[in-house]
Amino acid sequence: MLRTRLLLQTEREAPAEAEIVSHRLLLRAGMIRKVAAGVYTFMPLGMRVLDKVMAIVRREMDAAGAQEMLMPALQPADLWQRSGRWDQYGKEMMRLTDRHDREFALGPTHEELVTSLVGAQVSSYRQLPLNVYQIQGKFRDEIRPRFGLMRAREFFMKDAYSFDIDEEGLAKSYDAMYEAYSKIFTACGLDFRPVQASTGMMGGASSHEFHVLADTGEEEIAFCDTCDYAANTEVATYSRPQAENEEALGLEEVSTPGKQKVEEVSAFLGVDPGRLIKTLIYQTEDGPKAVLVPGNREANAEKLLSVLGEGPTLMDPEDIEKQTGIPFGFAGPIGLKIPVIADSAVAEMVNAVTGANKNDYHYTGVNPGRDFKVDETVDLQTVKEGDRCPECEGTISIRRGIETGHLFKLGTKYSEALGATFNSESGQIKPMIMGSYGIGVGRMIAAAVEQYNDDRGILWPASIAPFQVTILPLVKEGDDLWVTAHELHDTLEERGVEVLIDDRKESAGIKFADADLIGVPVQVIMGKKAAENGEAELKVRSTGERMNVSLSSLADDIIRMLDESS
Numbered sequence: 001m002l003r004t005r006l007l008l009q010t011e012r013e014a015p016a017e018a019e020i021v022s023h024r025l026l027l028r029a030g031m032i033r034k035v036a037a038g039v040y041t042f043m044p045l046g047m048r049v050l051d052k053v054m055a056i057v058r059r060e061m062d063a064a065g066a067q068e069m070l071m072p073a074l075q076p077a078d079l080w081q082r083s084g085r086w087d088q089y090g091k092e093m094m095r096l097t098d099r100h101d102r103e104f105a106l107g108p109t110h111e112e113l114v115t116s117l118v119g120a121q122v123s124s125y126r127q128l129p130l131n132v133y134q135i136q137g138k139f140r141d142e143i144r145p146r147f148g149l150m151r152a153r154e155f156f157m158k159d160a161y162s163f164d165i166d167e168e169g170l171a172k173s174y175d176a177m178y179e180a181y182s183k184i185f186t187a188c189g190l191d192f193r194p195v196q197a198s199t200g201m202m203g204g205a206s207s208h209e210f211h212v213l214a215d216t217g218e219e220e221i222a223f224c225d226t227c228d229y230a231a232n233t234e235v236a237t238y239s240r241p242q243a244e245n246e247e248a249l250g251l252e253e254v255s256t257p258g259k260q261k262v263e264e265v266s267a268f269l270g271v272d273p274g275r276l277i278k279t280l281i282y283q284t285e286d287g288p289k290a291v292l293v294p295g296n297r298e299a300n301a302e303k304l305l306s307v308l309g310e311g312p313t314l315m316d317p318e319d320i321e322k323q324t325g326i327p328f329g330f331a332g333p334i335g336l337k338i339p340v341i342a343d344s345a346v347a348e349m350v351n352a353v354t355g356a357n358k359n360d361y362h363y364t365g366v367n368p369g370r371d372f373k374v375d376e377t378v379d380l381q382t383v384k385e386g387d388r389c390p391e392c393e394g395t396i397s398i399r400r401g402i403e404t405g406h407l408f409k410l411g412t413k414y415s416e417a418l419g420a421t422f423n424s425e426s427g428q429i430k431p432m433i434m435g436s437y438g439i440g441v442g443r444m445i446a447a448a449v450e451q452y453n454d455d456r457g458i459l460w461p462a463s464i465a466p467f468q469v470t471i472l473p474l475v476k477e478g479d480d481l482w483v484t485a486h487e488l489h490d491t492l493e494e495r496g497v498e499v500l501i502d503d504r505k506e507s508a509g510i511k512f513a514d515a516d517l518i519g520v521p522v523q524v525i526m527g528k529k530a531a532e533n534g535e536a537e538l539k540v541r542s543t544g545e546r547m548n549v550s551l552s553s554l555a556d557d558i559i560r561m562l563d564e565s566s
């Protein structure tokens with residue numbers, strides 16, 4: 001490919017709104033262009049990367065026995081009404097009304113459509129199992145689209161759906177997808193981790209996320225340094241230290257003037273913060289509820305959601321005082337007239353410290369169960385670095401990740417709602433058992449850039465780079481070396497190498513800067529000086545390694561190098 005024929009405009013600067021490195025570099029390298037907030041065009045150079053990722057995804061999905069199809073983005077509302085998600089999705093769903101006043105959505109996902117479709121096509125256990133997938137644009141009306149391809153309003157997904165006759169079949173389909181995902185992420189050259197995850201809005205029993213590890217990731221993942229345990233911190237657990245065998249003391253009200261915060265109270269009373277019980281009052285749909293966690297721990301938002309239902313909000317101090325009479329900083333569960341939900345560690349505490357529900361006083365010698373009633377005991381804590389692994393003696397580390405793939409065991413939620421049933425071998429009509437499996441294809445590209453970049457630009461993994469080789473002739477048009485460079489270009493192209501030659505009338509500096517920015521893995525630098533010795537310079541973009549290679553064997557050497565690195 002001739003650079004002068006390529007629709008490519010690189011930029012020195014990225015707009016200020018581009019907050020993260022992948023957004024900045026994909027814009028600067030001319031891979032994507034913004035059309036509206038969260039809506040992007042893949043330019044030819046970006047399209048080449050997208051094509052490569054899609055080809056890897058297709059190869060592994062096909063190998064795992066999934067069949068490609070293509071469903072429309074435009075979906076009638078009634079499908080979504082039947083599953084109940086027309087209302088559940090809220091404002092994130094892009095909706096529109098046609099000229100006949102019929103309501104539609106631009107699909108954020110395709111469970112409803114595919115379930116209704118397969119339900120209509122399949123009627124016997126003999127036609128199952130089945131796994132279908134597509135690669136397609138999806139829509140989500142993000143309240144604040146940002147981070148470029150990472151959180152766009154229109155975005156490319158690979159979504160697959162499996163249909164089985166029983167749980168055992170689902171487990172097999174799920175494992176096959178898990179394997180395929182591991183191969184896809186590996187083939188894209190990414191450093192990734194599969195982790196246990198929350199099922200959230202999808203419902204269903206079990207879920208894994210595939211995270212690309214990057215310090216800029218939006219999510220935290222906890223993983224063990226010894227075994228395979230890895231989970232999103234939304235759901236991660238840890239092994240609690242055994243409660244010490246201590247004799248229960250009597251309840252005592254102690255004066256703690258002006259000591260409201262955990263650190264202040266623990267310092268004042270000379271007790272470990274882990275001995276304090278933090279009492280958080282949440283407003284829920286069923287009125288205020290108290291949530292108790294140890295003083296040295298945070299309540300986990302995702303776990304709270306599953307206990308308190310939709311949209312619990314931490315009540316502000318004024319409302320608490322107005323509604324319950326409890327002064328800020330001195331709340332405690334003793335004598336409280338609202339439901340009490342305790343983290344399981346709190347429920348096991350002996351001789352704890354809590355607020356006394358009056359100004360400037362705390363209780364010591366508090367024993368849950370004896371001194372106050374716990375209505376519900378659940379795991380509410382957020383895992384921390386250094387915690388003990390729940391499955392072995394290992395230690396938990398926390399790293400940041402970019403969620404790029406997600407696997408769900410859906411069960412029968414959608415097949416029951418949308419009538420996807422089959423005749424079983426024994427003649428019974430049963431709902432199909434489903435799984436759904438997504439990969440953010442555009443997000444995968446952004447995640448790759450987050451993982452592989454330096455201060456000059458992108459360092460594409462070879463398997464998804466827009467070109468394999470770029471030739472930089474640093475002489476004038478008509479020079480012998482200019483001709484040699486073009487001959488090399490043609491030879492490489494004939495031999496199946498994806499090659500870009502920078503044939504612009506630009507300075508060496510501009511050509512170097514652009515080549516580094518767009519991140520083609522191998523640069524062939526053809527300058528006058530090296531040519532006098534009958535050589536060109538090869539530069540490996542990712543390592544900066546340089547070597548001189550004889551012009552006479554250049555094509556062979558490049559191809560050998562590409563073969564060795566792939």
Ligand SMILES: [Zn+2]
Pocket residue numbers: 224225226227228229389390391392393394395
């Ligand atoms: Zn472990």
